[in-house]
Amino acid sequence: MKLLLVEDDKQNREFLYKAFNEQGYTVDTAADGQQALLMATCEEHDIIILDRMLPKLDGLQVLAALRATGKNTPVLILSALDKVDERVAGLKAGGDDYLTKPFAFSELAIRVEKLIKRPSQSTQKTTTVEFENVSLDFRHYKAQINGKPLNLQPKEFKILHFLLEHQSKLVTRTLLFESVWEYHFDPGTNVIDVHIARLRKKLLQHNAHVNIETIRGVGYRLQKAHANE
């Protein structure tokens, strides 16, 4: 997987370069708009992470110029501007997703993964996800542990579905909220924690071999439960 990272802040660029490298991506970097446009048009990438405010050429201008050449590489816009109209402008200019700074790397990673997967996902027709002894049939809204049905509220089902899809990975609170409730809103830590606690309790009661780990300030991770737990 080849990724183009456009970010003018050196430290952030280096950090992200390292982090994506560790995840197995081949990372190209650009520090300004002109360089970014040059690299994006000359080389093929699977995804472009584009900062909104860039020296020489603004992020949206880069995007518009890139789309004008007919390139459909998925673009994720990073921006310090958290305004609805900015977001809309970013997506209108041809961006595929928008993430406001400061962001959690785990959230960026999941969003990038989602964007790369997107075109191929429509051809895949799986209706179930499994992890350890938990399985979920999201077409028929059925959850099972060890083959026995598990009774879940609709939103609990969605949370578990999302966690299963990103099993063993860090999932941020905002990302979870956005995909489960479909509102663009940050409800604060406690509210989501309570939902997770409820789900966790149910899983435990039904002897699931998975555990939802809470990593304070970062998010949640669905993991294999330790034998002694």
Next chain:
Amino acid sequence: MNNKHSLWWQFNPRVSSVWRLTLAFATITSVVLVLCIVLIYQLLLGEQTRQVERRLNAEQVRIEGLANKFDKASFFKQLNIFRNEGDILIFWQNDETQSQGLSFFPNDIPKLPKTVEFPVLDTQRGQIRLLTTGIVKTKHGKVVIATATEHLSRLITEFKTIATWACLLSLVLTCVFGYIFARRHLRRVNYFNNVAEKVQKGDLSARVVHKQKGDEFVTLAKHINTMLQSIEENFALVQGITDNIAHDLKTPLTRLRLHLENEAIKQPSLGIAIEQLESVLHTFDAMLKLTRLEHGQFPLKLEPVNGFTLMSDIIDILEPTAEQNQQHIILHKNHELIFEGDKNLLFQACYNLLQNAIKYAGNHAKITITLSKGSIKISDNGKGVNKQQLSQLTKRFYRSDLARQKDGFGLGLATVKAICDRHHFTLSLQSDENGFSSTISH
């Protein structure tokens, strides 16, 4: 909604200042006109009336002179000669009025210089004549002298009729033209009002279209446009500054967050630091958002929002939190409720209200959400707040004594208020012995 209220006077010229000026002008014109007419009357017709009186008085002097000069027989002889000359009619006692061709004579004729006017049939000419008469007392007896004044009288009547019509017509014309002018004037003023209203609603690019040269309205338009231009520039400048602050602040915060996150996975105690950082950022964003909302810089994405779905979603999110406090949430749907508004903003407003109820109603409280025609009411049976606090609640950074003990920054209700104002909805808060309630209505 607001438009209907503000527009009713815009198209009613009768409440405009121009119309009031017109009325004042019409009154002054009428007074001046009446004064002019009285003056003309006095100068032309009054003079003629006085002339008649002077002639009668001169005749009186002449007759008195004759009476003193001659004996009775020659006096009447002289009068007989006189009465055939000129236009003065002379009668005396025992005289045949018939010979003068007049049908009758009234009995109560006053002594000159007083006169009386009466109509009489002139049998000789076969027409009704108007005579002004008076009595001259001589030593030979009473002599009545008269002169025909029907022309003068007709003139006076006609003058009065014409003057009345002229007054009425000028009054009507002044009012009609005044009304038309008021409307035209008002249309121009309304145009300015519409532009001002657009600006107030957040469209700073609105300008008054005007001719290059012209009257005071064109000058006013130029001034307004210059003013709007500088406001827009300043706004953009401030906007740019806040955006830059946001950018300059958020870039290092991004570094900090990424590093903390990286470390937190290895060292979970750092999670607290990230949570604190997030809380700061949350407040920072909430403040920016509130400021933008209050200044109309937040563009609304209007769509029909189903109140029931919205509240169900919010309850869905918050119910576990309420359950932790052993609180009970009940949703009543009295009526189908569709808001025309921005889904995300309305979600935030209702979310804040329910979250406040959960936060402050206390353990075991009952929270009731009622959807009625045009309103959402969220009430709880908690302790509520006192009256003084009630009016302060929607101010930013205001925190009641109870709120100080909990997390938060005092922006929640201020944001709800700003969202309601932005939608032209009303937010009303109530607190009594039954508890606290907040209502959003449109």
